[in-house]
Amino acid sequence: MYRYDEFDRSFVNERVAEFRGQVARRMSGEMSEEEFRPLRLMNGLYLQLHAYMLRVAIPYGTFSSVQMRKLAHIARTYDRGYGHFTTRQNIQFNWPKLEQVPVLLAELADVEMHAIQTSGNCIRNVTADPYAGAVADEVDDSRIWAEIVRQWSTLHPEFTYLGRKFKIAVSASDFDRAVIRFHDIGLIIKRNEAGEIGFQVWVGGGLGRTPMIAKVFNEFVPQEDLLSYLEAVLRVYNMYGRRDNKYKARIKILVHETGLEELRAQVDAEWQEIRNSSLKVPDYEIERIRSYFAPPPFEKLDAVDRGFEIKKFENPEFARWVNGNVVAHRQPGYKIVNISLKPEGLPPGDVTADQMEELADLAETYSFDEIRATHEQNLVFAHVKQSELFELWQELGEIGLAMPNIGKVTDMIACPGLDYCALANARAIPLAQRISRRYADLDKQFDLGELKLKISGCINACGHHHVGHIGLLGVDRRGEEYYQITLGGSGAEDAAIGSIIGPAFSSADVVDAIESVISLYVELRDDNERFLDTYRRVGTAPFKSRLYPEKLDAAA
Amino acid sequence: MPLLKDGKLVDDGWLQLDDDAVLPEAGAVVVSLARWQQDRDHLIARTGPVGVRLTADQTPGLIRADLDELALVALEFPAFTNGRAYSYARLLHRYGFAGEIRAVGNVLRDQYWNMQRCGFNALEIEAGETEADWVATVTHYSAPYQVAHDPALPVMSLRERRMAAAAQG
Ligand code: SF4
Numbered sequence: 076m077y078r079y080d081e082f083d084r085s086f087v088n089e090r091v092a093e094f095r096g097q098v099a100r101r102m103s104g105e106m107s108e109e110e111f112r113p114l115r116l117m118n119g120l121y122l123q124l125h126a127y128m129l130r131v132a133i134p135y136g137t138f139s140s141v142q143m144r145k146l147a148h149i150a151r152t153y154d155r156g157y158g159h160f161t162t163r164q165n166i167q168f169n170w171p172k173l174e175q176v177p178v179l180l181a182e183l184a185d186v187e188m189h190a191i192q193t194s195g196n197c198i199r200n201v202t203a204d205p206y207a208g209a210v211a212d213e214v215d216d217s218r219i220w221a222e223i224v225r226q227w228s229t230l231h232p233e234f235t236y237l238g239r240k241f242k243i244a245v246s247a248s249d250f251d252r253a254v255i256r257f258h259d260i261g262l263i264i265k266r267n268e269a270g271e272i273g274f275q276v277w278v279g280g281g282l283g284r285t286p287m288i289a290k291v292f293n294e295f296v297p298q299e300d301l302l303s304y305l306e307a308v309l310r311v312y313n314m315y316g317r318r319d320n321k322y323k324a325r326i327k328i329l330v331h332e333t334g335l336e337e338l339r340a341q342v343d344a345e346w347q348e349i350r351n352s353s354l355k356v357p358d359y360e361i362e363r364i365r366s367y368f369a370p371p372p373f374e375k376l377d378a379v380d381r382g383f384e385i386k387k388f389e390n391p392e393f394a395r396w397v398n399g400n401v402v403a404h405r406q407p408g409y410k411i412v413n414i415s416l417k418p419e420g421l422p423p424g425d426v427t428a429d430q431m432e433e434l435a436d437l438a439e440t441y442s443f444d445e446i447r448a449t450h451e452q453n454l455v456f457a458h459v460k461q462s463e464l465f466e467l468w469q470e471l472g473e474i475g476l477a478m479p480n481i482g483k484v485t486d487m488i489a490c491p492g493l494d495y496c497a498l499a500n501a502r503a504i505p506l507a508q509r510i511s512r513r514y515a516d517l518d519k520q521f522d523l524g525e526l527k528l529k530i531s532g533c534i535n536a537c538g539h540h541h542v543g544h545i546g547l548l549g550v551d552r553r554g555e556e557y558y559q560i561t562l563g564g565s566g567a568e569d570a571a572i573g574s575i576i577g578p579a580f581s582s583a584d585v586v587d588a589i590e591s592v593i594s595l596y597v598e599l600r601d602d603n604e605r606f607l608d609t610y611r612r613v614g615t616a617p618f619k620s621r622l623y624p625e626k627l628d629a630a631a
Numbered sequence: 632m633p634l635l636k637d638g639k640l641v642d643d644g645w646l647q648l649d650d651d652a653v654l655p656e657a658g659a660v661v662v663s664l665a666r667w668q669q670d671r672d673h674l675i676a677r678t679g680p681v682g683v684r685l686t687a688d689q690t691p692g693l694i695r696a697d698l699d700e701l702a703l704v705a706l707e708f709p710a711f712t713n714g715r716a717y718s719y720a721r722l723l724h725r726y727g728f729a730g731e732i733r734a735v736g737n738v739l740r741d742q743y744w745n746m747q748r749c750g751f752n753a754l755e756i757e758a759g760e761t762e763a764d765w766v767a768t769v770t771h772y773s774a775p776y777q778v779a780h781d782p783a784l785p786v787m788s789l790r791e792r793r794m795a796a797a798a799q800g
Pocket residue numbers: 490491492493496497498499500531532533534535536537538
């Protein structure tokens with residue numbers, strides 16, 4: 076994985092020093108909260124319902140055991156023993172005190188971490204495919220390019236006070252594991268006929284109150300032109316993006332209001348001006364960064380391991396976990412392991428300090444000292460020997476992290492909701508817990524197959540409900556928590572925005588309503604058909620009549 | 632309002648002219664885009680340099696053809712969180728404008744480095760702030776990560792130099 080050199084190291088230390096000075100000026104009253112706010116946000120520090128929250132960047136979700144141990148220490152020292160993995164491959168800590176934050180950031184800097192641009196109206200922490208460097212279907216390692224984008228975007232002098240936040244994701248496969256189509260800019264790495272690397276550039280995707288699927292702006296931007304193309308998009312956005320209404324300030328609105336063709340022409344014109352400038356990414360820098368992501372020293376192994384097959388045969392629980400959470404690796408004898416952070420009845424994405432330390436040890440032992448965070452609030456050990464899966468599974472079981480529910484109904488995304496967030500209409504985490512108890516039966520979950528359920532506490536959609544196969548949105552009904560159900564969304568390569576199915580349900584009724592939706596799917600599905608595919612085949616009508624039978628009576 | 636130019640507090644020799652104020656015969660004046668468009672010939676004919684002040688909604692493309700006639704462009708920050716003018720400053724440089732690019736409005740020292748890097752060379756600042764306060768904010772970082780308008784070498788180039796040096800020695 077990427078390691079800081081002297082330049083990166085001094086940069087984060089200088090950042091800490093700068094912020095220490097800003098905090099001091101704020102605390103002495105020399106700086107107003109209004110002036111301080113964007114500065115603290117650009118260092119990941121939010122003011123929430125009850126206290127501050129600090130969001131720490133995990134660039135493109137890749138981190139080491141040493142970093143994980145530091146996160147455990149931070150959870151213990153500054154939080155109440157927890158960390159919360161987010162949908163942007165970051166980790167959040169609640170309850171830090173303002174005066175402690177500079178020290179906390181200095182501790183992070185010791186292990187090459189920071190909280191730069193995890194919030195604020197700037198280019199946010201870049202995300203990438205969590206299976207990068209391990210999966211067979213990728214064109215290139217997306218982390219190389221995410222790192223290049225990270226460096227370019229860090230404290231970019233021109234794009235630090237944008238109209239709104241700006242999110243970039245990188246993927247390298249036909250399978251979209253990075254929600255590319257719902258980012259301000261999504262990059263899909265491609266290879267042209269000459270074998271050269273370039274980027275298919277998607278612009279203007281986003282969730283929030285106006286969800287939109289991104290559009291392809293350019294089919295192939297050659298690798299050396301990546302930064303000039305990004306700069307062209309950002310410059311056009313910075314100059315013309317709306318500033319009068321924060322809900323209309325994302326680039327998706329600019330694309331929508333200007334029109335795809337026109338905006339693309341503006342970007343192209345700007346790009347041609349700057350394409351042959353010092354923004355060209357030099358080969359030596361690409362190679363330098365690439366070398367950090369060289370494959371770890373894999374052993375030469377057979378694709379089939381008898382011991383592993385026997386263990387699966389003898390131990391159905393292990394077999395189920397393998398079936399649910401383990402995916403193919405491109406290196407024979409190795410597998411990619413997903414670690415679910417959605418155990419029954421606990422908040423999605425939460426990990427205790429003790430678990431973090433255990434995970435750090437396990438990653439060291441089983442996965443070349445490397446951990447990935449996913450946008451679905453889970454973790455990945457990307458390079459595990461097949462012959463060691465059984466031991467890893469047992470050890471994960473001991474710390475309560477062997478839940479085999481990846482991609483299943485209980486592998487939910489939920490935002491912090493009303494328990495933490497000042498903007499929320501309704502709680503998200505307790506609802507996730509109730510659903511996970513309702514579907515605790517693993518046989519049932521496996522029978523249902525892939526089913527992505529996502530919960531947001533308000534229309535800002537941090538829980539990605541628009542792209543849930545089933546989405547739940549917290550709404551306020553005369554001071555009561557209600558939930559609106561959307562069906563048919565997808566954040567993957569078959570991107571779609573879910574449709575609202577009808578009036579919202581009360582908190583008391585919503586879990587039953589979800590169960591009705593799911594039972595209807597079971598009745599209607601063809602063999603092995605996913606929920607999403609059944610829904611797409613039959614449409615909304617059967618679901619509407621199941622959920623709102625009284626309306627049907629009235630119409631008859 | 633105090634003027635910080637090229638890192639030094641200096642006297643501001645420019646008169647900010649309201650749209651309805653009488654145009655003085657001589658001396659340096661800054662006018663709005665509207666006045667510039669209205670009085671263009673008159674403004675050019677008189678003695679004394681002219682500057683134009685652009686609001687955040689007015690892109691420098693609007694005065695591109697006139698830049699040879701102008702000695703100063705003032706770019707407005709209606710709020711320090713509105714960062715359009717950073718891009719405008721970059722564009723002015725690209726259009727070949729070599730005069731003063733001045734930041735006006737809600738101009739704060741925590742954004743000074745950004746402004747300098749995008750090619751602002753003058754800033755109207757709050758009374759009471761010292762040169763040292765401002766200069767301190769641009770010395771936080773030894774090297775930036777990306778190229779911008781300023782001559783600072785980005786980290787990428789420094790790495791290349793170091794590698795070249797290592798290869799030689
Ligand atoms: S979706 Fe709404 S409630 Fe949930 S975290 Fe985002 S802003 Fe808060």
